[in-house]
Amino acid sequence: MYLRPATVDEALAALAARPLAVLAGGTDFYPARVGRPVVEDVLDVSRLTELRGIRDEGSHWRIGALTTWSDVARADLPPLFRGLQQAAREVGGRQIQNAGTVAGNLCNASPAADGAPPLMALGAQVELARFGARRTVPLSDFILGNRRTARGADELATAILVPAWARQAGHSARSAFLKLGARRYLVISIAMVAATLEVSPTGKITRCGIAVGACSPVAKRLTALEKRLLGERLTAGIAALAAPAHLAELAPIDDVRAAAQYRREAALELVRRALAALAAEAGAGRDWS
Amino acid sequence: MTEPTRYGRAQGGARKEDERFLTGRGRYADDLAVPGAAHAAIVRSPHARARTAAIDVAAARAAPGVIGVFTGADLVAAGVKPLPFVPGFVGEDGRPARSPARYPLTPDVARFVGDPVAVVVAETAEAARDAAELVAVDYEPLDAVVDVRRALGPAAVLAEPDFGTNVAAFHAIGDAVRVDEAFASAAHVARIDLVNNRLVPNPIEPRVCVGEYDTASGRYVVRLPTQTAQSTRNSIAASLGVAPERVRVIVGDIGGGFGMKTFIHPEDALVAWLAKACGRPVKWRADRSESFLGDTHGRDQWVQAELALDRAGRFLALRVRLAANMGAYLAFIGPVVPLRAGVRVSTGGYDIPLFRFEGRAVLTNTAPVCAYRGAGRPEAIYAIERLVDVAARELGIDPVELRRRNLVPRSAMPYRNGVGETYDVGDFAAVLDRALAAADWSGFDARRAASRATGRLRGRGLAFYVEWTGGEMTERAVVEVHGDGRVVLLSGTQNMGQGLETSYAGIVAEALGIDPARVEVVQGDTDRVLGSGSVASRSLFVGGSAALAGGKDAIEKGRALAADALEAAPRDIEYAAGRFCIAGTDRAIGLFDLAARQPERRFLGEATVTFTMPSWPNGCHVCEVEIDPETGEVRVDRYSAVDDVGRRLNPAIVAGQVHGGIAQGIGQALLEACRYDADSGQLLTGTFQDYALPRADDLPAFALGAFEDEPASGNPLGTKGVGEVGAVAAPPAVVNAVVDALAEFGVKHLDMPVRAEDVWRIVAGGRAPR
Secondary structure (H helix, E strand, O other): OEEOOOOHHHHHHHHHHOOOEEEOOOOOOOHHHOOOOOOOOEEEOOOOHHHOOEEEOOOEEEEEOOOEHHHHHHOOOOHHHHHHHHHHHHOOOHHHHHHOEHHHHHHHOOOOOOOHHHHHHOOOEEEEEEOOEEEEEEHHHHEEEOOEEOOOOOOEEEEEEEEOOOOOOOOEEEEEEEEEOOOOOOOOOOEEEEEEEEEOOOOEEEEEEEEEEOOOOOOEEOHHHHHHHOOOEOOHHHHHHOOHHHHOOOOOOOOOOOOHHHHHHHHHHHHHHHHHHHHHHHHOOOOOO | OOOOOOOOHHHOOOOOOHHHHHOOOOOEHHHOOOOOOEEEEEEEOOOOOEEEEEEEOHHHHOOOOEEEEEEHHHHHHOOOOOOOOOOOOEOOOOOEOOOOOOOOOOOOEEOOOOOEEEEEEEOOHHHHHHHHOOOEEEEEEOOOOOOHHHHHOOOOOOOOHHHOOOEEEEEEEOOHHHHHHHHHOOOEEEEEEEEEEEEOOOOOOOOEEEEEEEOOOOEEEEEOOOOOHHHHHHHHHHHHOOOHHHEEEEOOEOOOOOOOOOOOOHHHHHHHHHHHHHOOOEEEEOOHHHHHHHOOEEEEEEEEEEEEEOOOOOEEEEEEEEEEEEEOOOOOOOOHHHHHHHHHHOOOOEOOOEEEEEEEEEEOOOOOEOOOOOOOHHHHHHHHHHHHHHHHHHHOOOHHHHHHHHEOOHHHOOEEOOOOOEEOOOOHHHHHHHHHHHOOHHHHHHHHHHHHHOOOEEEEEEEEEEOOEOOOOEEEEEEEEEOOOOEEEEEOOOOOOOOHHHHHHHHHHHHHOOOHHHEEEEEOEOOOOOOOOOOOOOHHHHHHHHHHHHHHHHHHHHHHHHHHHHOOOHHHEEEEOOEEEEOOOOOEEEHHHHHHOOOOOEEEEEEEEEOOOOEOOEEEEEEEEEEOOOOOOEEEEEEEEEEEOEOOOOHHHHHHHHHHHHHHHHHHHHOOOOOEOOOOOOEOOOOOOOOOOOOHHHOOOEEEEEOOOOOOOOOOOOEOOOOOHHHHHHHHHHHHHHHHHOHHHOOOOOOOOOOHHHHHHHHHHOOOOO
């Protein structure tokens, strides 16, 4: 069975009736089925255009579940989203960016998903709808493990919600994303780091999110480091505050792409660089908002 | 014997074939609509070595759309013979080299992951693939050996236990005693022990073949992209057990070959046999995963090399021991690559009087290894150029200076190298100087200081290479002059994207004094033209010289016909710019009018050329890398080269060939690694996600220069092979630069591909933990 409903309600009704494999951009769906027929019943959500696009809804930003990586890269967004936009430009190649959706990247739950670190560092939540009900789940609770999420079989991810940052007068927020792989793109990452920092008018860090991907089954927030950074002034010295102990929770693997020890060290270096880059931009008086 | 000429030079950058390719009108084998064609899907072994005792094909045979299911046993019972490989090699025991018999489908033991064990033919490719999954093979897994060093070790698992050894072929060159004496008396000995990494060729067009059988004539037609139509035809015929004339091979456009699409692959013979067995044309097309598993791979050599030097830094002797991983079966010319082709340039551009070589071609349970752009020469040049850098560093001599002291001087040409090969011409010192100038070698210190200031390490490396090109030194050309205004050149070489149509059309047009647009080039049809195909960078200088001779012969043939037509003596007939004319008169006849008067409205010129002197392109490539010490990432920042490929007929084509080769060489140096699990023999890098091909943003702009002062002496065009030089020179240039950048950490060598992690380990090991 192949369903392609025109409305979200129709889609949710179909999901309530039977288990369906959800298909959006297909950039993970098809590679997982190379050389064998599609035997699952499919819910193709590509007609649900109401789920496409990015909107400022005051207390949060809504990234509709059909928003593609290219949409993100091209959108006119504040510097808060710079890291997510950097990630969008390095996901796969251009064709992948045009077809693949950010929400699909999260639902596929690969340890090396490019979307997870920047969205985690933004404190994003995933909006899940089932017929007649809706709930939101913090992204860190949504991805449970390699290819496992908190989405129920009858649920559809309808949006990613990013809380508004820098709501107090004079505060500003910005983010950065760095990725290490054999090449810059079209390869599976060795390590990824995303950092979001909010600073007060006096230059103190008032809120932050730091996340590392590809170094554990699920991308991880470095909460100890985040605590350490709070209240610090955002200067060039900030990078040195990141220490190996802050990455203790990571569990990188040894594989053909890289050894665990290298992943761990590289992740620390990327964290420091992301912080240094944000500090440099602050120092240069770039446009923060 | 060089003639001053501008063949093709006037045509500028656009190639004759480009419009066809760029507008999607290339004619590739997969595009052929063959009426009534059925589709084959191959069942491949998931084990590195396993007995395939029982194969149950009942379910597959009963599947929808299935026409037939066949196993190796079916082929053997029908009289199919193993694929041939070149004779002439011996094992360590002096007996002829042995390979496990390679049938199009293996009948008894699968010997590598991807070895074909059965085939399903069905109405559609999808039906064939579905049914292939229903073929139940009862595999009995056996121990496997993957790594060439392990394969030579004590108590090694034997890839083919019946042989009692993993060494399939052994070849030695040089006087071991005299070389040993030179080493014993040397002031210094530099040594290197390295692995030349296994690569997957990966042309953009995967292998495809379509087999047809005509019951009435008893002839087979196989359409496929092959660089060597005649050899492939002969091998298909040998496997089918029929005379070569009963097989016709037809080649359309080829989307890149790189040496992988040479000679015979199992599927080529299989589709021919299936076409007869099924009474239908049968088509097989590899998908990318099959290409990774089932194409022949390249390189994969373990090389130990030693260089003896005297007190003045002069090279006295070179000793090379190599073990080449041949995979599970000897490919058609598998052992030729390490044991005969590469070794010719083991001493590179240097005057090294004494040379000793011992090479072993080793069987393992991996995909067969055969030619890949350069085929042996990249491995040889990589070894000598790394070794010279090691010697320079150990002796504290500048690497340029050490090379200068030892390069073969122009005055020594023709020069017989330590291997026994004769270089005809070359001015290596001048090429070196020009390359250093082009690279702004002297400006390096300032660039290194600038890198330092941003926390980066910078290194520079150079590589001087000499390459052997030619292989088969005979080629034939037929030039047909048609009454409708066309000239058709038939050549037994093969265009595969390297611009031969343009180059050949230019040569023939200039010989005849006509517009190149009138010249059509026909290749790759064994019923129309035979020849040795395009390998070993031979096409332009051997095939192009034949085309030139064929054009001249057409004039001579035309002269006799024109004499007849104009009622004059042939010696009084002059030819220029498309017209035969009686000397001193205005009585003339046009080339094409003359052809139109002939009974078949055409006349032919033909020529066969045979050369004795290979061409010896040489050059110097210079690379600068910048390294991020914290992550170990290596960026190629500058790359320049001066290549002596003799006279360039078409500079744009030459530049394109050098560009592509350098890109592949940088890929080998920094990105590409084909890895099998050492114990299970599973291919770990079976997709582009794990096998990193270089992309444009991995490469800098290349600064290329040409040296044309020493045209080749052995062919009338004065040209030398250019197709492979970039892939020969780039790996040592890049690795020498990386090692230079890391010199302060005391690193002597890093194996390819040099990954960020490898560099990072060097840097991290050389400083205090944080």
